[in-house]
Amino acid sequence: MRNNIINYTKNFYNKSFRRATHVIFDMDGLILDTECIYTKVISDIAQKFGKQYTKNVRIKLLGTVEADSSKIAVQEMQLPITWEEFREEFSLKSSIQLRKCPLMPGAEKLIRHLKANKVPIAIATSSTQESMEYKTEHLKSFFDLFDHKVCGGSDPEVRQGKPAPDIFLVCAKRFPDKPHPEKCLVLEDAPNGARGAIDAGMQCVIVPDQDVPHDLCNHATQIIPSLKYIRPEHFGLPPFTS
Structure with a gap:
């Protein structure tokens, strides 16, 4: 290294x-x-639906605003929820851990x-x-x-x-x-x-x-x-x- x-x-x-x-x-x-916290929160949401938060999806999300991140995450991982539902859960869980x-x-x-x-x-x-x-x-x-x-x-x-x-x-x-x-x-x-x-x-x-x-x-x-x-x-x- x-x-x-x-x-x-x-x-x-x-x-x-x-x-x-x-x-x-x-x-x-x-x-x-913050990125390790974001990764854990999104991984936990994905796993609820039997999906995996991969490195490729993570790279696409880096630097994007929350609304765009939510849309990309739902689309790329084919989650059976709306991007608004994803964003609500993501915001709630991350707000606790990011303080x-x-x-x-x-x-x-x-x-x-x-x-x-x-x-x-x-x-x-x-x-x-x-x-x-x-x-x-x-x-x-x-x-x-x-x-x-x-x-x-x-x-x-x-x-x-x-x-x-x-x-x-x-x-x-x-x-x-x-x-x-x-x-x-x-x-x-x-x-x-x-x-x-x-x-x-x-x-x-x-x-x-x-x-x-x-x-x-x-x-x-x-x-x-x-x-x-x-x-x-x-x-x-x-x-x-x-």
Whole structure:
């Protein structure tokens, strides 16, 4: 594993990047370690009907808003329920288990570093506002570091969820100085999110889930195995001092 990390980080660290002035973060699977909980909840629902939540279905769901996730899950696994019924059960079960999610490795260091250096930061998540609030209530002071948050699952300005670019364009527009998309750096964990960011005209560093094949991430600006490996100076941002 260690050799694999070294090999592909070297390849992508040799690329040249544009200077960024603003940073937009996804939340689930990037800042918060939620994906294992989502996987268990969806697997439990599928098993009730004798179905299996496979890796291929999971990859299709990554980064999508709840309504789209529910539709894809029901269709791909051929569940004998409506997508609304799936969503209701998923929301109920996951809301209980997601209230104490830990932070992903490297997330806190990077976010506090950017904030300390006055780099504008925001969140663009496919979660609903309600979902985001219960997932972050135990880390409220930490999430207050962000300039703003856009919740694609409930925000009326976000007309289409990821992989559409809508959420990233809305997020950029809500910074007080309204930066041009090319000045924004997006950090994502899902190919759907990375595609949306690139289509929005932004650079995107992807930290893919271990189940995601790297060929699904080739459209991203850079692939790294963890936020611990990001180098802000590659994008013209202040470097870590330690």
